[in-house]
Amino acid sequence: MNVPWVVSDSAVLTRRYLTHLRQQPVELANAVGFPILMVLMFAFLLGGMMTVPGGGDYRQALLPGLFTLTMMFGLSTTMVAVVTDAQRGITDRFRSMPMAHGAVLVGRAAADLMISAIALAVLLLVALAVGWRATGEPAAIATAVGLLLMLRFAVLWVGIYLGLLLRSTGAVTAVQVFEWPFAFLSGLFVAPATMPPVVSTIAEWNPISSTAAATRDLFGNPGWGGDSWVAGHSVLMAVIWPLVIIAVFAPLSAHRYREMSR
Amino acid sequence: MVAAVSAEALRKHYPGSAEPALDGFDLSVPPGTVHGLLGPNGAGKTTAVRILATLLRADGGRAAIDGFDVATQAADVRRRIGLVGQYAAVDEILDGRGNLVMFGRLFHLSRHDAQRRAGELLTQFDLTDAGRRPVGKYSGGMRRRLDLAVSMILTPAVLFLDEPTTGLDPRGRAEVWDAVRALVAAGTTVLLTTQYLDEADQLADRISVLAAPKGGGGRVVADGTPDALRARIGGDRIDLVVRHAADLPRAAALVERVAGTAAEIDETTRRVAAPVSDRMGALAAVVHGLQQEGIDAEDLTVRRPTLDEVFLQLTRAGVAA
Numbered sequence: 149m150n151v152p153w154v155v156s157d158s159a160v161l162t163r164r165y166l167t168h169l170r171q172q173p174v175e176l177a178n179a180v181g182f183p184i185l186m187v188l189m190f191a192f193l194l195g196g197m198m199t200v201p202g203g204g205d206y207r208q209a210l211l212p213g214l215f216t217l218t219m220m221f222g223l224s225t226t227m228v229a230v231v232t233d234a235q236r237g238i239t240d241r242f243r244s245m246p247m248a249h250g251a252v253l254v255g256r257a258a259a260d261l262m263i264s265a266i267a268l269a270v271l272l273l274v275a276l277a278v279g280w281r282a283t284g285e286p287a288a289i290a291t292a293v294g295l296l297l298m299l300r301f302a303v304l305w306v307g308i309y310l311g312l313l314l315r316s317t318g319a320v321t322a323v324q325v326f327e328w329p330f331a332f333l334s335g336l337f338v339a340p341a342t343m344p345p346v347v348s349t350i351a352e353w354n355p356i357s358s359t360a361a362a363t364r365d366l367f368g369n370p371g372w373g374g375d376s377w378v379a380g381h382s383v384l385m386a387v388i389w390p391l392v393i394i395a396v397f398a399p400l401s402a403h404r405y406r407e408m409s410r
Numbered sequence: 411m412v413a414a415v416s417a418e419a420l421r422k423h424y425p426g427s428a429e430p431a432l433d434g435f436d437l438s439v440p441p442g443t444v445h446g447l448l449g450p451n452g453a454g455k456t457t458a459v460r461i462l463a464t465l466l467r468a469d470g471g472r473a474a475i476d477g478f479d480v481a482t483q484a485a486d487v488r489r490r491i492g493l494v495g496q497y498a499a500v501d502e503i504l505d506g507r508g509n510l511v512m513f514g515r516l517f518h519l520s521r522h523d524a525q526r527r528a529g530e531l532l533t534q535f536d537l538t539d540a541g542r543r544p545v546g547k548y549s550g551g552m553r554r555r556l557d558l559a560v561s562m563i564l565t566p567a568v569l570f571l572d573e574p575t576t577g578l579d580p581r582g583r584a585e586v587w588d589a590v591r592a593l594v595a596a597g598t599t600v601l602l603t604t605q606y607l608d609e610a611d612q613l614a615d616r617i618s619v620l621a622a623p624k625g626g627g628g629r630v631v632a633d634g635t636p637d638a639l640r641a642r643i644g645g646d647r648i649d650l651v652v653r654h655a656a657d658l659p660r661a662a663a664l665v666e667r668v669a670g671t672a673a674e675i676d677e678t679t680r681r682v683a684a685p686v687s688d689r690m691g692a693l694a695a696v697v698h699g700l701q702q703e704g705i706d707a708e709d710l711t712v713r714r715p716t717l718d719e720v721f722l723q724l725t726r727a728g729v730a731a
Contacts, residue, residue: 241513
């Protein structure tokens with residue numbers, strides 16, 4: 149495969165998706181508005197009666213969890229986009245063209261990552277507005293943002309793969325429904341230690357728990373603590389989990405794209 | 411001469427389906443011609459096109475575009491084909507020009523060439539005025555024309571049109587037909603699938619008829635020019651409609667005498683029909699007979715069988731075979 153064509157074809161497609169966003173600002177508003185709503189709901193409706201083990205402001209601990217949640221929910225956003233292209237026959241047209249095939253996936257991934265970066269930036273500003281503060285070193289804060297985008301980059305490959313595999317809007321709904329229990333079975337909103345024993349272990353090993361814990365730590369926000377190995381190595385695991393997910397789902401997606409309906 | 415499109419004994423069986431989608435499908439399309447694949451839903455038309463367009467791998471058999479094998483030389487094939495699928499595969503949010511430029515870039519035209527080609531194609535497909543409008547606001551016919559324009563960016567040697575007018579109103583169909591005729595005039599080989607007999611009749615030089623899916627589907631049961639296919643089920647037919655039902659027996663006797671064979675009689679429409687070989691002679695003889703016997707005729711025509719009649723007969727024969 150011709151490497152320069154992969155780059156230029158990907159760039160053409162990335163531009164296509166970003167143009168979509170410019171033409172349909174309501175999509176961007178959705179992508180940003182939903183997490184903002186979550187911030188307000190958790191911070192002002194539920195947050196009042198929640199406490200951090202060992203003390204600390206719940207809202208300060210919650211927001212890194214919501215940043216992580218926003219990144220994770222990018223899975224279905226990506227999946228919707230992939231399914232839409234497949235259903236409109238555009239994916240088939242790309243596949244029948246003499247273009248670099250990886251470009252369709254890379255273009256999608258790059259665009260979604262950029263859109264997520266915008267959404268995260270807006271969300272950070274809203275978080276600051278409701279009183280959240282990042283007190284860590286600038287380098288640590290930058291690392292935290294990097295870890296969040298890394299998680300987003302990992303889950304978007306899951307979204308691409310599931311979108312290519314399932315190709316129906318019904319499946320998208322099923323994945324969206326499943327996202328919620330997956331998000332709650334983690335350390336995003338509450339300390340896993342407060343859950344029943346087995347459940348608590350699963351929640352601690354949930355990849356998104358590592359990202360949430362690592363970013364709390366790096367932003368300088370209060371965390372849940374925990375004695376387990378995975379809780380003690382949250383930054384390491386927040387790097388390893390996304391790498392593992394990418395290593396599994398990027399090749400799967402590439403293979404699926406080539407072999408689609410073959 | 412190398413066939414523009416060739417297929418030999420293609421087989422495809424989708425996992426989980428009872429019947430194979432293609433079961434010994436053969437095809438050979440000479441360059442510069444329009445070939446129609448005609449068949450009911452599920453006869454395997456789309457499967458055949460998807461295999462030829464490198465989107466689907468056949469379970470058996472061989473297929474080639476301009477001599478390039480679709481399975482082993484897919485990249486060469488993709489440089490030579492255009493595909494217009496059942497859904498207008500264009501970006502709804504971009505405008506018409508934006509679509510053409512984007513796909514032009516993906517066909518590896520330079521930015522400048524992609525712009526220039528977009529302008530040419532907008533003119534050629536009569537979309538210049540709509541070039542800056544989002545495709546989501548296009549009519550069905552316009553969308554199809556843009557779809558055709560995108561597939562013509564590199565002027566492919568072979569263009570696949572998979573039911574290009576499905577879901578269009580008559581005006582949209584006419585627009586698409588005109589666009590297809592223009593492409594053919596420029597020398598592109600077209601493989602057209604359709605469920606519409608008149609569409610194949612209008613556009614195709616030759617037609618392959620695929621059998622219905624149940625029992626013996628997925629293969630060509632008849633192949634030839636539209637005229638030859640008609641000839642296979644007999645020549646012209648004479649149709650006589652009498653004004654008074656009481657005249658039917660005498661009219662039938664007259665038609666049978668002229669045709670030399672049994673006539674079909676339909677009492678509700680007061681119609682007598684029979685196949686004839688000498689169309690003008692038969693017409694004159696029937697007119698003469700009507701005057702002599704004082705039969706009051708409402709309508710008298712000699713016509714070729716419709717492709718519908720051909721189609722029904724051939725696919726029925728395919729099922730029986």
